[in-house]
Amino acid sequence: MWDFDHCDPKRCSGKKLARLGLIKDMRVGQRFRGIVVTPKGTCVVSPSDRDIVQESGVAVVECSWARLDDVPFSKIRSPNERLLPYLIATNPVNYGKPWRLNCVEALAAAFYITGFDSYAETLMSKFTWGHSFWTVNQRLIERYRTCNTAKDVEEMQQKIMAEIEAEYTERRKDDDLLVANPNHTGNMWALPVGSEENKEDDEDQ
Numbered sequence: 001m002w003d004f005d006h007c008d009p010k011r012c013s014g015k016k017l018a019r020l021g022l023i024k025d026m027r028v029g030q031r032f033r034g035i036v037v038t039p040k041g042t043c044v045v046s047p048s049d050r051d052i053v054q055e056s057g058v059a060v061v062e063c064s065w066a067r068l069d070d071v072p073f074s075k076i077r078s079p080n081e082r083l084l085p086y087l088i089a090t091n092p093v094n095y096g097k098p099w100r101l102n103c104v105e106a107l108a109a110a111f112y113i114t115g116f117d118s119y120a121e122t123l124m125s126k127f128t129w130g131h132s133f134w135t136v137n138q139r140l141i142e143r144y145r146t147c148n149t150a151k152d153v154e155e156m157q158q159k160i161m162a163e164i165e166a167e168y169t170e171r172r173k174d175d176d177l178l179v180a181n182p183n184h185t186g187n188m189w190a191l192p193v194g195s196e197e198n199k200e201d202d203e204d205q
Helices: 013-019 047-056 065-070 103-113 117-124 131-144 150-176
Strands: 035-037 058-062 081-083
Touching (some): 013 058, 047 103, 103 131, 117 131, 131 150
Parallel strands (some): 035 081
């Protein structure tokens, strides 16, 4: 983990994993040959990354979503920088928000997608809310795992996003026909990207 100290040490999932000895801190500029989950990646994590993960592991950048411009990404050295496909955060700060995963969720997502479930489960088990990440994202992760390459995952992501948009639009139409009902909760899908209800930033990446 590259740690830029943007987050409250008591709330940072990456720092907690480091204290537990489950991940190691790396120096800025230190080269890493495994998969690096970073918002500056050029392609998404895919099952084809499994051999890289098995050989060299996964790293993450600990920083605030609100302070990405302050991070010297050019000094994070890896030939295998990756984005994560569409997933939903379940951490207490950003629960239900698409993309806003914290450090442990990002690591777990990379392990799940590449088929290392036991590693992902070990990391998530250290958090009282950890079980909810798989519960909420299981359908998404399983669909990504049917893919082979990064291109396949990107195409699956586009298909999923189109389904979410269509479902959201249909639900809005249905809601317009309903009398206001405080017990009507809708479903578990998060709102589409770009919705005004999804624009808050907080906590670590």
